[in-house]
Amino acid sequence: MQEIGILGAGLIGASWASFFAAQGLNVRIYDVNETVKQKALDVARANLQGLVDLKLLTPEEMQHAVSNMRLVDSLQELLAEIDFVQESVIEDYAIKADVYREFEQHAPDTAILASSSSGLLMTRIQSVLKHPARALIAHPFNPPHLIPLVELVPGEQTAASTVETVKNYFLKLGKHPVILNKEVPGHIANRLAAAVWRESLALLDEGVASVEDIDAALCQGPGLRWAMMGQHLIYELGGGAGGYQKFIDTIGASFEEYWNDMQTWTSIPESAKQKAVAGTQAYLKQKSRSEWAAWRDEKLARIQQVLREE
Ligand SMILES: NC(=O)c1ccc[n+]([C@@H]2O[C@H](COP(=O)([O-])OP(=O)(O)OC[C@H]3O[C@@H](n4cnc5c(N)ncnc54)[C@H](O)[C@@H]3O)[C@@H](O)[C@H]2O)c1
Structure with missing residues (x-):
């Protein structure tokens, strides 16, 4: 074509x-x-x-x-x-x-x-x-x-x-x-993003941490692994010699506790919206939006170069 x-x-x-x-x-x-x-x-x-x-x-x-x-x-x-x-x-x-x-x-x-x-x-x-x-x-x-x-x-x-x-x-x-074998709203990637976004908003709304620290907890930790591995493979390794089965059997219960404590909103509360928009201004002030986009694109390309090196 x-x-x-x-x-x-x-x-x-x-x-x-x-x-x-x-x-x-x-x-x-x-x-x-x-x-x-x-x-x-x-x-x-x-x-x-x-x-x-x-x-x-x-x-x-x-x-x-x-x-x-x-x-x-x-x-x-x-x-x-x-x-x-x-x-x-x-x-x-x-x-x-x-x-x-x-x-x-x-x-x-x-x-x-x-x-x-x-x-x-x-x-x-x-x-x-x-x-x-x-x-x-x-x-x-x-x-x-x-x-x-x-x-x-x-x-x-x-x-x-x-x-x-x-x-x-x-x-x-x-x-x-x-x-995708069947249609679901948001396909795969945006549903995963939606889950992380809702919790990012909830943590902020409940005063657990600042926008800056919530975002840093993502990109300085799990985000680095996510460039090369998804959650399934990450937890296969997280189970050590026992693999994914051991991870689920031993650590799965802790996650059930977190899930029980997490928000299940289906709309964004006004308070979370306001805190997110205001809190993110601090980042924006460091560079213009287009400078942030250029910074992102350069890093994206370099990460992919590293991943291609094998
Ligand atoms: N923005 C994102 O991050 C993103 C990511 C992935 C997919 N998408 C999808 O891509 C699509 C476009 O999103 P976007 O962010 O580029 O929106 P956008 O508003 O920047 O662009 C949409 C364009 O469609 C044009 N348009 C409207 N009616 C038209 C018509 N009848 N004929 C020709 N052009 C027409 C508009 O003039 C506008 O320029 C959406 O379906 C969106 O879900 C967006």
Whole structure:
């Protein structure tokens, strides 16, 4: 699949554009908002320059990638003879339904439609399509041009062959696809993030520690291991010679005690919201938001370089 359509060119769409362009593919970019669309090209260029600065791309490859990206004026132009569309429009069933209907009118029958949706259900999104077998969720993690994870979630009408094709495609492009066997809101990664976030808010709201210390307890401890191991493998090692079974048998009960004491909120209390926003200002003051993003991206790239070294 050589011809890639970026449908929706905001934060995620512009990053996807730089990812596909850096792979040497032909990328067309469309957004209903003209200003966003024009800006997307600058954002994508800046992303590519970032990859050059990190030595993940040569200046020649960047030139090639930039020349492979072009803005288009209509959905029709985006979709004519397209192979693969990465849809990143606003997270809203009605808006996605409109663009999906248009996709079907203008795209070739063989084109695949992948949605970046963070938490909507593909079964519901694809219900407006006459040929739903070729649509699936391909959920990235921000920023997709730097983070390898992509969660593939079929809807009830997605063909198994579509999932297989997209999995192999992303593997070839250097991504790390994971496949969900069934749909759940938030897929895998955002559900895990939601659990950690709720507890981060609860610890703050209950006055257990400051924003700074709660975040430090994550990134100076478990976060370092999470770059290379998930919770299951971590606790396999945590059980020593007895492995995961021993960990569950001996330490599992303590976790049950923590779970009993933890919040099970399903909405964020106003007090937690206020403390989180105010407490995080202290971090922000050290750098501007864009400086923090650049700092994050440089570290992300370097961590992955280390992980690739084996
Ligand atoms: N922000 C994140 O961290 C993140 C991470 C992973 C996935 N996502 C998912 O990516 C998608 C986009 O999120 P975002 O953060 O980039 O949002 P965003 O608001 O930055 O971008 C959405 C863009 O869609 C455009 N749009 C709306 N209707 C359109 C239409 N009919 N045709 C073309 N373009 C249209 C808007 O003009 C806007 O520029 C969402 O589904 C979201 O769940 C977001």
